[in-house]
Amino acid sequence: MLKNILVLSSTFPLSDTDKTPTFVKDQIVSLKKFYPELNFYVISASNQNNDFELNNYFTQFRYRYFYKRFEKFGTQGIMPTLKSNFMYYLILPFYVLAQIFYSLFFIKKNNIDLVYAHWVMPQAITALIIKKVFKVPFVFTSHRGDAEIFLKIPFFGKKLLDAIILNATKFTTVSEDTFSKLYVSTNQFEEAKKKNLTLPMGIRDELFDKTIPKKPSVFQQNQKLKLSIIGRFVEEKGVENFISELANRPKNLENLEVLLCGSGVLRKRYETLIKKYNFENKIYLSDNFLKIDELKYIYLNSDFIVIPSLSEGLPVVLLESLYFSKVVISSNKSNAGEIITHGKDGFIYDPSIENDFNKLFSKIVSNKFDLDSIAKNAYKIGKGYKSINTSKKLYKHFFNI
Numbered sequence: 001m002l003k004n005i006l007v008l009s010s011t012f013p014l015s016d017t018d019k020t021p022t023f024v025k026d027q028i029v030s031l032k033k034f035y036p037e038l039n040f041y042v043i044s045a046s047n048q049n050n051d052f053e054l055n056n057y058f059t060q061f062r063y064r065y066f067y068k069r070f071e072k073f074g075t076q077g078i079m080p081t082l083k084s085n086f087m088y089y090l091i092l093p094f095y096v097l098a099q100i101f102y103s104l105f106f107i108k109k110n111n112i113d114l115v116y117a118h119w120v121m122p123q124a125i126t127a128l129i130i131k132k133v134f135k136v137p138f139v140f141t142s143h144r145g146d147a148e149i150f151l152k153i154p155f156f157g158k159k160l161l162d163a164i165i166l167n168a169t170k171f172t173t174v175s176e177d178t179f180s181k182l183y184v185s186t187n188q189f190e191e192a193k194k195k196n197l198t199l200p201m202g203i204r205d206e207l208f209d210k211t212i213p214k215k216p217s218v219f220q221q222n223q224k225l226k227l228s229i230i231g232r233f234v235e236e237k238g239v240e241n242f243i244s245e246l247a248n249r250p251k252n253l254e255n256l257e258v259l260l261c262g263s264g265v266l267r268k269r270y271e272t273l274i275k276k277y278n279f280e281n282k283i284y285l286s287d288n289f290l291k292i293d294e295l296k297y298i299y300l301n302s303d304f305i306v307i308p309s310l311s312e313g314l315p316v317v318l319l320e321s322l323y324f325s326k327v328v329i330s331s332n333k334s335n336a337g338e339i340i341t342h343g344k345d346g347f348i349y350d351p352s353i354e355n356d357f358n359k360l361f362s363k364i365v366s367n368k369f370d371l372d373s374i375a376k377n378a379y380k381i382g383k384g385y386k387s388i389n390t391s392k393k394l395y396k397h398f399f400n401i
Contacts, residue, residue: 004039005399006112006136008103008123011077012044012060015053019263019289020075021232023201023316024118025058027394030202030387032057035395041110043103045074045095061106065098066091080234084265096122100129107134114139114169116398120182121149124164131167139398140164142173144236144313147182162188165195170397172197174313175335197397200314202390203323203382208296216294218259218286219301225256225365227329228302230295230317233264238308238331240266240273241351247277249358252365258283258306261290261298299324304364308351309334322346322382325375329361343369345377 007028013020028040040058045065065071072081072088073095082088103126107115115130115138117123127138150161165171165188173179176198183192219226231237239260246258260270260283267285274283290298299305305321307330314335321328322339328346330336340346347364349356363369 003037004041004111004113006103006106006110006115007040007042007058007118008099008115008126009042009044009118010123011074012042014047016291018047020047021077021289026204026207026387027201027390029057030204030206030391031395031399033206034388034391035399038399041106041112043099043106045099046071047074061102063098063102065095077232077234079236080232080265083235096125099123100126103130104133107136112136114399116140119143120146120161120164124168125160128164128167137169138167139169140171142171142178142182142313144174144178144311145181147178147185151185158185158187161186165191168195170195170197172199172394172397174198174200176338177335178313197393199390199393199397200319200385201316202387203316203320203385204292205323205383205386207292208299208320208323211293211296213297213300214291214293215297215301216261216286216290218261218284218290219297220257220259220284222257223255225304226259226302227256227304227306228259228261228298229306229308230261230290230298231307231315232262232289233260233266233270235266236309236311238310238333238351239270241310242306242308242357243270243273243277243279243283245351245355245357246279246283248355250362252362253358256282259298259302260285261295262286263288299326302326304329306357307331307334307336308357310351314338319382319385322378323385324382325379327364327371327374328378329357329364339381340378343374345374345381 009024011020013022013025031038042058042060046062070091107130115127115136117127117140120142124140130136131138150157165186173196179196179198186192305326305328307315307318309331310333312334318336330348331351332348337348342348347360349360
């Protein structure tokens, strides 16, 4: 029975008030609650050398990799940080090497039974090196299309991914599309099919259920239809395209407002677009990522949750929205079609087709669909991703070996 688990993650929140997305932390907390015999240790990059909180679910460790002011990979994520400034490509090798050496040092000093890497690049590479040096087995989770990065590495990229898949004990992918992207990026087809479990990250149902909702400042108290978009302010979320399309909305879509709930590197670009289209009284941005009580309020009081993503694995926001019986309108690029059926338990549109969202939403507000029935069907799907369900599946696949 495996007991001591080392988790490698490129982003991990320092505390409950940190702006960093929490889905890796939430997964660990759920596993620890249901399987208290597991001991989790987390290694992640320094967040500009800020302090972090201690808790009963895991012990976290941070490594420095550059000058304090430039340590942003652990806060903003690797790809958003790289896209924000080309200079960070020069810093990336220091980040990767620091992770490898710190992890090797940690393994040498501690009794670890299994390494769990979130994201294939670069955490699974570190896990592979650990296995070769110390014979510690590893598993990994692939998010979105991170495995495709190996195809961009000349000469040995695909071979490196092959080695990771061959040496991993098991792995998970958060959607069927994510697995397809990994599958076509490797030559180890049979190993990939044998070792994979497609499993989304799961939701924070227990935390939500015991939380008293609190109205966030971004929520406007009026009679307008509330469309909420929840997530990090990055290109992949598709918010810029959504705002631009909303400028061409038909007249029957005037009585709505959009709540952008999150934070990120594109905030100023969102603000510029809002001013460009005179949307100051129609689109509102939250100051930061919402706390759990504020997020619950948004889920409970929004009329629709919109997911305009241009690229995703399978967003936790989708699963949580379904759990709250919300009517979801999602881009087909989010892979929502893997779990919902258009017009039955949610709606799907194509962001590559001009005005596709406007046309769909115009039909929705014109009472072309039974929204009460769709909301009930949404909950039936959402409850299947409660933390106890996803934790049991993950434990059986990864840890009960």
